[in-house]
Amino acid sequence: MENKVLDNEQLEIKNHMETVVTQMFENMLKRLDICKCEMCRKDIIAYALNHLPPRYAVTQKGELYYRLAEFTQQFEIDVQVILAEAVQVISQNPRH
Numbered sequence: 848m849e850n851k852v853l854d855n856e857q858l859e860i861k862n863h864m865e866t867v868v869t870q871m872f873e874n875m876l877k878r879l880d881i882c883k884c885e886m887c888r889k890d891i892i893a894y895a896l897n898h899l900p901p902r903y904a905v906t907q908k909g910e911l912y913y914r915l916a917e918f919t920q921q922f923e924i925d926v927q928v929i930l931a932e933a934v935q936v937i938s939q940n941p942r943h
């Protein structure tokens with residue numbers, strides 16, 4: 848019973864960098880002329896996340912987007928630069 852305790856908790860630890868990268872990539876994707884299969888899309892997101900620091904925070908379960916104070920305009924530019932690099936690397940060497 849002791850190890851079931853986490854199931855009922857209302858808060859979760861989430862890497863918000865993953866949320867930010869996924870949302871930014873989805874916004875970019877419409878304008879990109881690259882393969883959009885699931886493998887390529889997820890490889891691009893994984894590449895970007897491996898090159899960006901994680902941003903763990905505690906949120907209410909199910910909360911979709913939590914804007915951290917450090918998510919400034921410069922921060923968003925940095926994420927976009929890494930995403931652009933990820934797009935280039937994966938689309939030049941796709942695994943599909």
Ligand SMILES: [Zn+2]
Binds near residue numbers: 884885
């Ligand atoms: Zn593909």
